[in-house]
Amino acid sequence: MLAILVVAASLVPVKPPASSGGFVGSMTCATCHEDVTQRFNAGPHGRAMAAVRGDALARACEGCHGPGEAHAANPTGNNIQRLAPNAPEVARACGSCHQGRDQDLQRRTPGHGRAVVSCLACHQSGHQPAMAEHLLAAPEDALCGGCHPTERSEFLLPFAHRETRTEPMACTACHGVHQSQANAMGLSAEPGKRCASCHAEKAGPFTYPHSPVEASGCIRCHRPHGSPNPQLLVRRDPGSLCLECHVATPPFHDLTKASFRQCQACHSAVHGSQRSPKLFEE
Amino acid sequence: MRGFVPRLVGIGVVFLTVSPGWSQGTGELGVGYVWQSSRGSKESFASQYALDSGLFLAGISLDLRSWSPGYSRLSLEASGFGAEPFGRARFVAAWDQEWRLELGFTRRERFFSLPSWDFGQRREAWTIERWDGRLVYEGFSWARMQLSVRDVRRHGWLSGPFYGLGRPYVGEGRLAQELREAFFSVESKGLPVRLLLEQGVSHARRHTSMRPGNGGSPADGEDPDTLDGLRSSGDDKSTSPVTRLLASWESGRWDVGVEGLYRKDHGIAERAGWERYALGEGAWGSLAFADALKGQVEGTVKKAEARVGLDVGRGFSLVVRGGSERSERDSVLLGSRFVVLTGPGGGVEIPVVADDNGFFDVRDRFSVVEARYRAQGFGLAVFRNWNSRDVRWQLGRETSAQGPERDGDGWGVVASFWSGGTFSGELGGERGSFERYVFRIEPQSTKRAWAKLAYTPREGVELGASMRTESSDNPSSVAGLAYDSRDLAVSATLHWQAGGWLGVSFSRLELSSDVGIQFFAPALTPGVSSYRLQVNNAAVRGFWPLAPRWELEGGYTLVKDTGRTLPFVAHNGDLQVSWKSSPTLIWSLFANVYSFDEDRANNEDFDVRRFGVVCRWRF
Numbered sequence: 001m002l003a004i005l006v007v008a009a010s011l012v013p014v015k016p017p018a019s020s021g022g023f024v025g026s027m028t029c030a031t032c033h034e035d036v037t038q039r040f041n042a043g044p045h046g047r048a049m050a051a052v053r054g055d056a057l058a059r060a061c062e063g064c065h066g067p068g069e070a071h072a073a074n075p076t077g078n079n080i081q082r083l084a085p086n087a088p089e090v091a092r093a094c095g096s097c098h099q100g101r102d103q104d105l106q107r108r109t110p111g112h113g114r115a116v117v118s119c120l121a122c123h124q125s126g127h128q129p130a131m132a133e134h135l136l137a138a139p140e141d142a143l144c145g146g147c148h149p150t151e152r153s154e155f156l157l158p159f160a161h162r163e164t165r166t167e168p169m170a171c172t173a174c175h176g177v178h179q180s181q182a183n184a185m186g187l188s189a190e191p192g193k194r195c196a197s198c199h200a201e202k203a204g205p206f207t208y209p210h211s212p213v214e215a216s217g218c219i220r221c222h223r224p225h226g227s228p229n230p231q232l233l234v235r236r237d238p239g240s241l242c243l244e245c246h247v248a249t250p251p252f253h254d255l256t257k258a259s260f261r262q263c264q265a266c267h268s269a270v271h272g273s274q275r276s277p278k279l280f281e282e
Numbered sequence: 283m284r285g286f287v288p289r290l291v292g293i294g295v296v297f298l299t300v301s302p303g304w305s306q307g308t309g310e311l312g313v314g315y316v317w318q319s320s321r322g323s324k325e326s327f328a329s330q331y332a333l334d335s336g337l338f339l340a341g342i343s344l345d346l347r348s349w350s351p352g353y354s355r356l357s358l359e360a361s362g363f364g365a366e367p368f369g370r371a372r373f374v375a376a377w378d379q380e381w382r383l384e385l386g387f388t389r390r391e392r393f394f395s396l397p398s399w400d401f402g403q404r405r406e407a408w409t410i411e412r413w414d415g416r417l418v419y420e421g422f423s424w425a426r427m428q429l430s431v432r433d434v435r436r437h438g439w440l441s442g443p444f445y446g447l448g449r450p451y452v453g454e455g456r457l458a459q460e461l462r463e464a465f466f467s468v469e470s471k472g473l474p475v476r477l478l479l480e481q482g483v484s485h486a487r488r489h490t491s492m493r494p495g496n497g498g499s500p501a502d503g504e505d506p507d508t509l510d511g512l513r514s515s516g517d518d519k520s521t522s523p524v525t526r527l528l529a530s531w532e533s534g535r536w537d538v539g540v541e542g543l544y545r546k547d548h549g550i551a552e553r554a555g556w557e558r559y560a561l562g563e564g565a566w567g568s569l570a571f572a573d574a575l576k577g578q579v580e581g582t583v584k585k586a587e588a589r590v591g592l593d594v595g596r597g598f599s600l601v602v603r604g605g606s607e608r609s610e611r612d613s614v615l616l617g618s619r620f621v622v623l624t625g626p627g628g629g630v631e632i633p634v635v636a637d638d639n640g641f642f643d644v645r646d647r648f649s650v651v652e653a654r655y656r657a658q659g660f661g662l663a664v665f666r667n668w669n670s671r672d673v674r675w676q677l678g679r680e681t682s683a684q685g686p687e688r689d690g691d692g693w694g695v696v697a698s699f700w701s702g703g704t705f706s707g708e709l710g711g712e713r714g715s716f717e718r719y720v721f722r723i724e725p726q727s728t729k730r731a732w733a734k735l736a737y738t739p740r741e742g743v744e745l746g747a748s749m750r751t752e753s754s755d756n757p758s759s760v761a762g763l764a765y766d767s768r769d770l771a772v773s774a775t776l777h778w779q780a781g782g783w784l785g786v787s788f789s790r791l792e793l794s795s796d797v798g799i800q801f802f803a804p805a806l807t808p809g810v811s812s813y814r815l816q817v818n819n820a821a822v823r824g825f826w827p828l829a830p831r832w833e834l835e836g837g838y839t840l841v842k843d844t845g846r847t848l849p850f851v852a853h854n855g856d857l858q859v860s861w862k863s864s865p866t867l868i869w870s871l872f873a874n875v876y877s878f879d880e881d882r883a884n885n886e887d888f889d890v891r892r893f894g895v896v897c898r899w900r901f
Contacts, residue, residue: 084700084702084703085700085703086661086698086700086706088656092534095532099471099472099476099532100476100530100532100539103530103532103537103539103589106537106589106591106601107539107541107587107589107603110601110603110650110652111696113601113654113663114652114654114663114665114696114698114710115661115663115696115698115708115710116656116661116698116700146736146746146773147734147748149746149748149771149773149787149789150748150750150769150771150789150791153771153787153789153791153819153821154791156819156821156839156841157817157819157841158330158841158850158852158878159329159330162331162368163368163370163390197432197434197461198410198412198434200434200436200459200460200461200486200488201436201457201459201486201488201518203486204520204549204579205520205547205549205579205581205611205613206549206551206579206613207551207577207578207579207613207614207615207640208613208615208640208677208678209611209642209677211642211673211675211677211684211721212721214611214642214644214675215642215644215671215673215720215721216721228815228817228843228848228850229848230329230394230396231394234813235811235813236813236847236848240799240811240813241811243799243801243811244722244723244761244797244799244811245721245722245723247722247799247800247801248800249801249802251802251804251806252802253801253802254802254803254804255801255802255803256803256804258502259449259450259501259502262443262450264404264442264443265443265445265450265501265502266443266444266445266449266450267445268442268443268444268445274516274518274551274553274575274577274615275551275553275573275575275577275615277638277640277677277678277680277681280444280445281444281445281514281555282490282516
């Protein structure tokens with residue numbers, strides 16, 4: 001059924017872009033949009049284009065806005081591609097140089113694709129002065145936090161992955177938005193593998209792994225952004241966290257005695273052990 | 283402070299070496315000093331912030347363009363170190379329009395000790411240092427090549443509980459760990475099919491050593507059986523080569539991408555330990571345990587993923603995605619263990635051969651079908667997904683083999699809308715259900731809904747709001763899981779023409795979780811593990827150019843948890859006034875406050891004040 005749908009759908013014509021005709025070059029665009037062209041050429045996007053390929057600047061305007069012959073002959077807003085932030089043409093325009101980046105985004109974070117988050121939602125076009133590295137429209141925490149405010153506010157909790165006094169750790173330190181920017185180790189779907197790039201000692205490999213860590217990663221027990229609980233744990237009392245899975249403890253684990261209320265006091269190798277199947281020692 | 287001056291000198295040498303050659307550049311150098319005073323628990327404050335008094339690098343930056351023939355860019359940035367627990371430095375050089383070199387360094391100091399939290403007297407203080415480097419070559423018209431390296435080191439000490447003679451004792455140890463990674467990648471450019479091939483290798487090494495803490499007494503108090511000898515050392519080494527291949531192709535209508543990853547893990551862990559207990563403080567003799575063990579782990583990870591997208595036309599598109607990840611791990615432990623019992627009448631040694639093995643295999647599969655529609659100002663996505671997880675494990679011969687499987691499916695819908703650059707929003711919901719459980723706390727059904735709104739009524743004014751609700755459960759025959767979470771956030775930012783801005787935000791996070799448990803007290807007793815969180819978070823931050831030479835920047839954050847598990851109030855604030863004494867020299871005075879107050883106890887409360895001065899030279 002799906003195959004029939006796909007084949008049938010592929011026969012339907014795709015809407016052509018708004019711009020049409022041939023290319024006229026950036027010099028022609030500059031005759032009317034001189035200030036825009038100058039700002040772009042002097043900005044980081046223009047400089048980068050000039051550095052990678054000298055002749056790229058000559059077609060910079062039409063590289064994103066499409067062929068400008070018809071617009072030059074009759075300058076209206078209807079015969080040039082205007083690239084509103086959520087327009088589908090944005091990904092195609094950016095992709096003509098930044099090949100595969102939009103595909104990476106769609107595959108790596110499909111939620112961005114479903115919510116029509118385009119390149120221009122995060123990156124500047126290059127007409128304005130650069131706000132941050134990679135032409136980001138704002139520093140990472142403010143940019144991502146604009147759509148993910150809960151995660152942003154979690155960094156303000158007493159225990160958090162902070163840098164300096166109150167600044168959150170960079171989002172892309174863990175979240176590889178574009179696949180090709182993350183290296184192969186960071187690519188893994190297992191959240192624990194991302195944590196292991198800094199907390200290598202927690203990742204093993206262990207002769208006796210702790211099953212939830214091995215199967216589901218660190219976020220089974222820790223909140224990665226911030227937590228009111230020490231060690232970023234999802235519970236204040238580590239003992240109750242253990243008991244939620246371990247209901248069949250041996251009968252001598254009498255919880256009326258203080259020493260049995262803290263499981264870690266004996267089972268200290270909670271991330272895995274190299275010599276004890278009961279996780280007594282690392 | 284340790285190592286701050288040599289680091290500052292090193293950064294300064296680079297700074298002065300490269301400075302004379304520039305033709306076009308900007309830079310800044312700022313150094314500060316901070317005085318800190320505190321009331322209450324210093325260890326609690328250090329566990330949250332780890333700030334201190336002393337000298338620190340407020341910032342150094344240098345950005346040079348065309349600084350020497352052939353060189354197009356050279357930049358250096360650094361901040362932190364000294365009284366700041368976090369320091370970073372970054373160096374970028376690009377030359378001949380083909381090469382680019384990036385070097386980065388970060389350093390974080392960490393301290394943790396909360397006496398009321400951990401019965402086992404856990405304390406730790408360590409430093410983690412990360413170096414990373416990237417060399418990129420863009421000289422080929424058809425490919426981009428990149429070599430990346432990374433070196434992460436952690437060193438310090440910790441003390442914590444360990445299982446001794448039937449009860450917890452305290453051990454103190456030193457840490458020495460390092461992780462080294464290197465990756466080489468080739469990424470095509472300008473070809474119809476984009477290809478990325480990456481080959482990397484990761485090597486981790488860890489050494490630990492332990493000695494007795496707490497005077498050899500058990501962690502839960504005095505006892506006639508004391509730990510009078512402990513020597514334990516361990517060396518872990520692991521090597522993981524990994525290969526990744528990514529291919530994607532895009533036409534005006536089709537979008538196809540495939541990816542594969544293969545990783546091999548090889549780990550060896552050597553342990554040598556000896557611990558001796560003086561029975562009745564030595565009056566009855568001693569009991570000693572010794573071991574010499576070698577563990578070996580071999581594992582593989584195989585991952586494959588594919589995505590096909592089709593632009594159907596008239597705003598419709600279809601996306602099909604699927605993938606599989608399989609990790610297999612086998613472990614072996616060999617060696618000897620000895621129990622040595624010494625009494626007034628002599629001693630006896632009981633050797634035990636250690637010969638054990640286990641495995642842990644996980645296989646995850648997923649597939650998703652999505653239909654999307656996008657029109658002027660409106661987008662809609664509907665998706666359906668299927669997942670499965672097969673887990674098999676046996677941790678040792680004495681444990682039984684487990685082989686749970688888990689299947690699930692779900693669906694979701696996301697609607698987004700926008701109006702020019704002034705208004706945008708997103709509404710979404712998804713639901714998933716599962717038939718079986720790998721772990722008892724996993725949900726049978728999960729429901730999630732969210733809404734996000736952003737409004738820019740005029741240039742310089744940005745308003746935002748978002749909410750999310752999520753609930754999951756499973757039957758009482760499994761764990762009686764009842765999990766509910768709701769959060770709400772609103773924010774407003776105002777920019778004005780003089781360059782000032784003010785941002786305010788409020789968020790509320792509610793979380794309740796109940797899980798049925800069973801425990802011995804001393805008979806088997808049913809109970810509920812209950813957790814309640816109700817965090818309100820208000821923050822304001824702004825920047826005011828008071829006069830041509832005066833600037834004011836500050837912020838304040840209030841976090842209040844009224845949930846019944848652990849209610850607390852925490853707040854922190856900072857205020858900085860800056861005076862530009864000349865076009866190139868800026869002086870700043872700043873003050874920070876930090877406070878933490880638990881409702882039910884006060885032994886971890888703190889009030890901390892910090893005052894400082896910073897001098898910045900811009901050029």
